[in-house]
Amino acid sequence: MLIEARNISLDVPDMGHQVLIGQRRKLRILNNVSISLKKGETVGLVGESGSGKTSLGRSLLRLYEPSEGQLLFEGQDITHAGPAQLKPLRRRMQMIFQDPQSSLNPRHTIGNILATALKLNGMDAGETSIAAILDRVGLPSSAIRRYPHQLSGGQRQRVGIARAVALKPDFVVADEIVSGLDVSTQAQVLDLLRGLRDEMGLALAFISHDLSVVRYLCERVVIMKGGEIVEEGQTAEVFARPRTDFTRTLIASIPLPEVTPGWLDETPLERARP
Numbered sequence: 001m002l003i004e005a006r007n008i009s010l011d012v013p014d015m016g017h018q019v020l021i022g023q024r025r026k027l028r029i030l031n032n033v034s035i036s037l038k039k040g041e042t043v044g045l046v047g048e049s050g051s052g053k054t055s056l057g058r059s060l061l062r063l064y065e066p067s068e069g070q071l072l073f074e075g076q077d078i079t080h081a082g083p084a085q086l087k088p089l090r091r092r093m094q095m096i097f098q099d100p101q102s103s104l105n106p107r108h109t110i111g112n113i114l115a116t117a118l119k120l121n122g123m124d125a126g127e128t129s130i131a132a133i134l135d136r137v138g139l140p141s142s143a144i145r146r147y148p149h150q151l152s153g154g155q156r157q158r159v160g161i162a163r164a165v166a167l168k169p170d171f172v173v174a175d176e177i178v179s180g181l182d183v184s185t186q187a188q189v190l191d192l193l194r195g196l197r198d199e200m201g202l203a204l205a206f207i208s209h210d211l212s213v214v215r216y217l218c219e220r221v222v223i224m225k226g227g228e229i230v231e232e233g234q235t236a237e238v239f240a241r242p243r244t245d246f247t248r249t250l251i252a253s254i255p256l257p258e259v260t261p262g263w264l265d266e267t268p269l270e271r272a273r274p
């Protein structure tokens, strides 16, 4: 197993309580969550806003230290690993963010942003290798000298993907990476991510509100509610025969006018066609 979370919980300080009541109290935002990913496998993390998807994604990357349970990377226990133990693993575990506008430094050119990430990880940051990375994510080499604000939303998200995959990671968490984009740009970005995943054998935790997108990309899905996993399984199976009322409601509430009996079998690209 590449990544394995065993019964992890995550507590954060309850600041509201501290301010109002003046006492320290903890807020449990993940409770007893178990999930694992093999090399090359994609799991969708789905659930309503505030259900804990991002917190779980960040915990799997060991950006958060679990309060309880165990986190393993290639069988190595990294639950309470310090910076020295985590350093060689950081390159191998990457995140692609929802909003590349705020995750890309606006004062740096795209070339600089990619070079910095590569250099920090001791990798070749020459212009030729950066141009090759840009080409792989469908951007022209002239993007090297552009600033994030000079690119479209879709192009910025390609840079976000480029920054993550340039480091040749094994595991990527993609957090709502297409939610700000129009439908046809979404489809292109998802196709790019799918191609890279297959080519590189990436394990992918894909966080999304959009179940049709999850169906397109993820062989397994985990449904979250209130910091817990309420249902999980093969995506097609969970969507066809949801076991909980919660999942049934979630599926029924998909706000897509084009939802038809066959919609789950269409790719986002097919659905984007007029």
Ligand SMILES: Nc1ncnc2c1ncn2[C@@H]1O[C@H](COP(=O)(O)OP(=O)(O)OP(=O)(O)O)[C@@H](O)[C@H]1O
Pocket (backbone or CB within 6 Å): 012, 013, 027, 029, 047, 048, 049, 050, 051, 052, 053, 054, 055, 056
């Ligand atoms: N550092 C923190 N301190 C306090 N509360 C937090 C912290 N991080 C997350 N939370 C709370 O934990 C819950 C889960 O948040 P999280 O962002 O993981 O949910 P989510 O499912 O990703 O939501 P969304 O879809 O809106 O991004 C929310 O109620 C959030 O307010």
